[in-house]
Amino acid sequence: MAFIRTVLGDIDPSEFGVCDSHDHMIRSGGPEVVESKDFLLDDVEASRKELERWVEAGGKSMVCMDPIGCGRNVPKFLELAESMRGKVHLIATTGFQKGDFYDHKVSFVATNTAEEVAEWCALEVTEGMDLNSYNGPIVKRCKAKAGVIKAGTGYCNISDFDYKLLKIAALTQLKTGVPISVHTQMGSMAYDVAIALRDYGADLSHTLICHVHKTPDRFYHKKIMDTGACICYDGPDRPKYVPDSVHIDNLKWLVEQGYQKQILLSMDAGKASYQSGYSEKIGRKNLGIAYLLNRFVPEMQEAGIPQDAIDDMLIHNPARVFSFIEH
DSSP states (O other): OOOEEETTEEEOGGGOOSEEEEEOSOBOOSHHHHHOGGGOBOOHHHHHHHHHHHHHTTOOEEEEOOOTTTTOOHHHHHHHHHHTTTTOEEEOEEEEEEGGGSOTTTSTTTTSOHHHHHHHHHHHHHTOOBTTTTOSSOOOBOSOOOOEEEEEEBTTBOOHHHHHHHHHHHHHHHHHOOOEEEEEGGGTTHHHHHHHHHHTTOOGGGEEEEOGGGSOOHHHHHHHHTTTOEEEEEOOSOTTTOOHHHHHHHHHHHHHTTOGGGEEEEOOOOSGGGOHHHHHHTTOOOOOTTHIIIIIHHHHHHTTOOHHHHHIIIIIHHHHHTSOOOO
16 A cells, blocks of 8 residues: 655555645754855754644645755654654655765765665665764664655756766665655756656656756746656745746646646745744744745635645645655
8 A cells, every 4th residue: 555654654645634845854964054054954942843833834744855964863853753743744865965965986875886875775765764874884773764765966967976866766766665856956957857767767756856946947847747757846935036926827837737736835944044943043033834835825826726736736746746656
């Protein structure tokens, strides 16, 4: 039977409910934090407040996309999940971000074959994640398992290292049935990502390609989905990139073209300044992750996007895409 693998155990897809399909709750370090302290999300209590507001707005689940080598903190993530047990379903991630975040000569991925790395990622899916996130020779595997594998690519290019990450994701999916989620820098190269994954043997119906909204070209989005992959509009309330009205116009057009079964939604609030729980700590008000349900969805409704299409994007599509492939 189909199932979704949350960090607290497997559930029936019917239990998943309204889902934020790409977000960040705990990030304790890594290259993004080196780039900017705004990426540090290391306070379990602040993250809990954010999740509580997501639940109050009607949210039921969240896919948390911090992978190996990018500040993933399994102990703190488990503490957060336990504090919200029975209120929200959280999915944890194995795999990697874009290749630019890893050393191409001496990193774990660089010094092993794609097949060898996929074996280690598969263990995080089938046996349990490493509490140390594979940061060295000592592995402390816990019972909590990853429910999605991540890969990533750079801006307007895919390096050889990125292709290796995509192959690792596809091989891990073939071994375990785990769904795939891919970071594309500013939405670029998403079509080429889909083709590469397909060539590596991945099931694109259980593959989500993220950040495409940052390249707000609805014809390009259609081309990506014509491969069979799904896309994530993951970042309303980011006017420095694109106003919500453009996203909504594109979504409405894509629904009219028949693509509502291949679109998922999220906030991708991967900075402290994007989250209300963290903003409160420094005396600032923020609309937070709940913006997706409190503001963006009503705007979609006002624009005339049918409720059944909105329900697909928030409920039915995530439940299908994040279900494991039956072997």
